[in-house]
Amino acid sequence: MEFQQIGILRTPFTEPTDMPIQPSSARGAIGRIEIDPAWEAALQDLDGFSHIIVLYHFHRAPSPRLMVTPFLDDSPHGLFATRAPCRPNPIGLSVLRLCRIDGVTVEVVDADMLDGSPVLDIKPYVPEFDQPSGPVRCGWLDKGMDEIAVARSDDRFADSNND
Numbered sequence: 757m758e759f760q761q762i763g764i765l766r767t768p769f770t771e772p773t774d775m776p777i778q779p780s781s782a783r784g785a786i787g788r789i790e791i792d793p794a795w796e797a798a799l800q801d802l803d804g805f806s807h808i809i810v811l812y813h814f815h816r817a818p819s820p821r822l823m824v825t826p827f828l829d830d831s832p833h834g835l836f837a838t839r840a841p842c843r844p845n846p847i848g849l850s851v852l853r854l855c856r857i858d859g860v861t862v863e864v865v866d867a868d869m870l871d872g873s874p875v876l877d878i879k880p881y882v883p884e885f886d887q888p889s890g891p892v893r894c895g896w897l898d899k900g901m902d903e904i905a906v907a908r909s910d911d912r913f914a915d916s917n918n919d
């Protein structure tokens with residue numbers, strides 16, 4: 757398996773602590789994706805979409821853990837039941853609002869990732885594809901959802917606390 761970086765994210769956040777933990781807590785945070793010029797033609801027609809799914813490398817993530825105590829809880833959970841960055845394949849996923857595309861620069865809002873995060877892929881967000889039908893359960897998160905709008909990260913996944 758081999759992946760290549762297709763661009764880099766530019767955001768206001770230079771440290772993993774005291775920053776938004778999801779796009780829903782990053783309302784208004786402006787970011788830019790600088791795409792490698794080799795992929796410029798692949799941006800054609802993306803501007804017709806209001807939102808994009810951005811996949812990126814958590815390039816400053818600590819080593820993977822099996823159990824984590826996530827930002828929105830005080831109890832440990834299995835890693836795969838969380839969005840913590842310390843994953844076996846440290847890939848982040850954010851649905852961002854697309855503002856405009858100027859050449860190889862894609863301007864986005866609600867950025868929740870560190871400045872310098874390498875971008876792996878961009879896909880259009882399509883509710884008919886991406887919104888499941890029927891009721892949705894959110895497990896342990898159901899009880900903490902009202903905190904998300906104001907949630908900020910602390911140092912539990914800071915890269916200096918590697919293990």
Ligand SMILES: C[S@@+](CC[C@H](N)C(=O)[O-])C[C@H]1O[C@@H](n2cnc3c(N)ncnc32)[C@H](O)[C@@H]1O
Binds near residue numbers: 815840908913
């Ligand atoms: C909980 S993750 C969620 C990111 C994404 N929306 C997801 O669900 O995959 C967001 C947190 O990861 C950390 N983070 C963001 N970008 C990172 C990066 N490039 N390397 C390491 N940690 C990062 C920050 O502490 C941030 O608050």
